[in-house]
Amino acid sequence: METRELKYFVAVAEELHFGRAAERLGMAQPPLSRAVQQLERRLGVRLLERNRRGVALTDAGEVLLREGRATLDAATAAARRTRRAGGADNLSGERTRLVLAVKTAAAHELLQELLDAYAAEPDAAEVEVLQCGMCDQEARLRDGSADVALMHVPFNSLAGFDSEEIMTENQFAILPAGHPLAARENLSLADISDVPGLPPARWPRHGIYPPGPGPEIRDQTQLAQLVALGRTVAAVPDSARAWLWPEHAAVPLADAPPVVTHIAWPAHSRSTALACLVRTAVRLASSR
Amino acid sequence: METRELKYFVAVAEELHFGRAAERLGMAQPPLSRAVQQLERRLGVRLLERNRRGVALTDAGEVLLREGRATLDAATAAARRTRRAGGADNLSGERTRLVLAVKTAAAHELLQELLDAYAAEPDAAEVEVLQCGMCDQEARLRDGSADVALMHVPFNSLAGFDSEEIMTENQFAILPAGHPLAARENLSLADISDVPGLPPARWPRHGIYPPGPGPEIRDQTQLAQLVALGRTVAAVPDSARAWLWPEHAAVPLADAPPVVTHIAWPAHSRSTALACLVRTAVRLASSR
DNA sequence: CCCTGTGATACCTACCGGGTATCACAGCGA
DNA sequence: TCGCTGTGATACCCGGTAGGTATCACAGGG
Numbered sequence: 001m002e003t004r005e006l007k008y009f010v011a012v013a014e015e016l017h018f019g020r021a022a023e024r025l026g027m028a029q030p031p032l033s034r035a036v037q038q039l040e041r042r043l044g045v046r047l048l049e050r051n052r053r054g055v056a057l058t059d060a061g062e063v064l065l066r067e068g069r070a071t072l073d074a075a076t077a078a079a080r081r082t083r084r085a086g087g088a089d090n091l092s093g094e095r096t097r098l099v100l101a102v103k104t105a106a107a108h109e110l111l112q113e114l115l116d117a118y119a120a121e122p123d124a125a126e127v128e129v130l131q132c133g134m135c136d137q138e139a140r141l142r143d144g145s146a147d148v149a150l151m152h153v154p155f156n157s158l159a160g161f162d163s164e165e166i167m168t169e170n171q172f173a174i175l176p177a178g179h180p181l182a183a184r185e186n187l188s189l190a191d192i193s194d195v196p197g198l199p200p201a202r203w204p205r206h207g208i209y210p211p212g213p214g215p216e217i218r219d220q221t222q223l224a225q226l227v228a229l230g231r232t233v234a235a236v237p238d239s240a241r242a243w244l245w246p247e248h249a250a251v252p253l254a255d256a257p258p259v260v261t262h263i264a265w266p267a268h269s270r271s272t273a274l275a276c277l278v279r280t281a282v283r284l285a286s287s288r
Numbered sequence: 289m290e291t292r293e294l295k296y297f298v299a300v301a302e303e304l305h306f307g308r309a310a311e312r313l314g315m316a317q318p319p320l321s322r323a324v325q326q327l328e329r330r331l332g333v334r335l336l337e338r339n340r341r342g343v344a345l346t347d348a349g350e351v352l353l354r355e356g357r358a359t360l361d362a363a364t365a366a367a368r369r370t371r372r373a374g375g376a377d378n379l380s381g382e383r384t385r386l387v388l389a390v391k392t393a394a395a396h397e398l399l400q401e402l403l404d405a406y407a408a409e410p411d412a413a414e415v416e417v418l419q420c421g422m423c424d425q426e427a428r429l430r431d432g433s434a435d436v437a438l439m440h441v442p443f444n445s446l447a448g449f450d451s452e453e454i455m456t457e458n459q460f461a462i463l464p465a466g467h468p469l470a471a472r473e474n475l476s477l478a479d480i481s482d483v484p485g486l487p488p489a490r491w492p493r494h495g496i497y498p499p500g501p502g503p504e505i506r507d508q509t510q511l512a513q514l515v516a517l518g519r520t521v522a523a524v525p526d527s528a529r530a531w532l533w534p535e536h537a538a539v540p541l542a543d544a545p546p547v548v549t550h551i552a553w554p555a556h557s558r559s560t561a562l563a564c565l566v567r568t569a570v571r572l573a574s575s576r
Numbered sequence: 577c578c579c580t581g582t583g584a585t586a587c588c589t590a591c592c593g594g595g596t597a598t599c600a601c602a603g604c605g606a
Numbered sequence: 607t608c609g610c611t612g613t614g615a616t617a618c619c620c621g622g623t624a625g626g627t628a629t630c631a632c633a634g635g636g
């Protein structure tokens with residue numbers, strides 16, 4: 001099975017429309033139809049149900065969409081990492097460079113400490129910090145844009161990665177300063193899940209937003225502004241206190257699950273620079 | 289990057305010889321040379337060092353070998369799982385079939401209980417048990433031959449999989465019955481690591497055998513026989529008591545790390561049958 | 577000094593991936 | 607009822623390229 005065919009199938013499966021998929025791929029529709037048919041023939045499996053008005057995925061198609069995306073990610077990651085290994089690093093003794101994906105503005109302090117501690121290591125590599133939106137450190141790690149990431153369980157999923165736990169925090173509720181609930185000593189998740197006129201913010205889980213009335217959040221600035229405007233409420237980890245606005249109020253959440261920050265990297269990574277960074281992070285965690 | 293090119297490169301990187309690699313791939317040597325050159329050109333990176341007598345991997349080549357294997361595994365897994373999803377399952381209401389990879393003869397009892405408990409579930413699928421050698425449940429899971437596996441940390445690595453812990457056991461030393469050490473009440477790892485005439489057995493870690501004087505073990509029968517013959521000694525988990533021979537002696541190991549059995553599956557798997565099996569396993573674990 | 581074994585090059589062919597033009601068909605509105 | 611529209615499939619052509627064979631260039635070793 002060639003990655004070309006896989007790319008084509010994934011495009012069609014995502015668009016559920018040959019014409020649009022072909023356009024997205026920068027090609028004409030007929031060869032795309034043919035390529036997908038050929039893939040079906042090769043696998044001996046019907047992937048798409050063509051009902052005269054559009055296209056639907058079969059069960060097998062669902063499977064291939066999921067597994068195919070993973071395969072394509074693996075391929076682009078392989079290419080990217082190989083290029084990086086051969087490009088800067090090999091020539092003229094330039095040092096290995098590590099790309100660390102972080103959720104923008106999450107856990108500043110920890111990040112700062114980690115970078116400082118790592119820089120002090122004798123064989124430290126240069127670390128480039130790649131800032132991500134609410135949840136796409138996972139994707140960056142999977143497609144090879146990053147070598148290592150700081151992830152926050154349960155917001156991120158560690159599935160498919162190696163990881164070490166480095167910090168646990170409680171959560172608090174972030175509310176508009178003037179709101180009645182802001183005066184409370186304590187809140188529970190139930191208290192903030194159904195406040196009239198203050199729908200809880202939603203962020204993507206595995207790339208899609210859960211249903212609900214609240215606004216869809218892509219980054220923390222957006223969240224900060226919406227809370228300040230009195231449009232939403234959210235649960236955030238302690239380290240978020242660093243970026244609170246005067247218009248915000250913070251109230252401890254008694255029953256929210258703790259947020260556990262992990263340092264995560266692609267399974268089977270074997271770079272010594274990475275191993276050193278992880279070691280530093282673990283040491284830091286145990287000394288806090 | 290096409291899987292074809294990747295397959296070619298991996299073959300060459302493994303053989304370190306274009307001729308043999310070409311033979312293994314069932315093609316002539318010149319087009320293989322050309323394909324690898326083209327891959328190097330496309331990536332803009334030198335992958336192989338051709339010194340007139342054979343071939344060596346560059347650093348970038350090492351990276352691509354590792355990542356490329358992962359990509360190829362993902363691709364074959366995608367094809368296999370898609371075929372399975374479309375083949376038996378979709379037609380005529382036949383039930384989903386789960387393939388469970390286990391280390392042959394490891395943790396019988398647990399396996400038996402798990403299969404029984406799962407079969408009693410209302411929406412249980414048929415479970416096929418795939419018996420593996422010492423350590424290749426990981427490979428089976430990665431290449432799509434299996435959907436789920438019982439793995440034994442620290443013998444197996446869970447890197448890249450989702451998993452749940454279901455059993456913890458201590459280890460004991462398994463020795464020839466007549467051996468002086470067999471009379472001891474307790475042993476330590478140090479005691480059995482350097483016994484004259486009784487080199488400790490070795491099994492593969494990530495596909496390769498660690499160096500040492502002891503015999504290379506592929507399955508438990510082999511180990512059993514070698515111990516009975518007075519050729520080797522090994523540390524094995526408690527559940528292995530089930531298959532001890534009269535010629536064997538078992539002595540508790542005070543300082544060996546516990547063996548933790550996990551149920552593991554490919555990250556992001558979403559089959560309901562699998563979820564049910566995992567739930568059953570976890571329930572079983574907590575009730576033991 | 578030639579023979580052997582290595583990977584690279586030259587050149588040809590056949591296949592196939594991609595394009596354009598067109599078809600077959602379902603739904604829909606006049 | 608008859609086009610009209612939008613869908614994916616088919617027919618056919620062309621060029622690039624994957625693969626083959628023959629050969630080269632070169633390092634080591636007898």
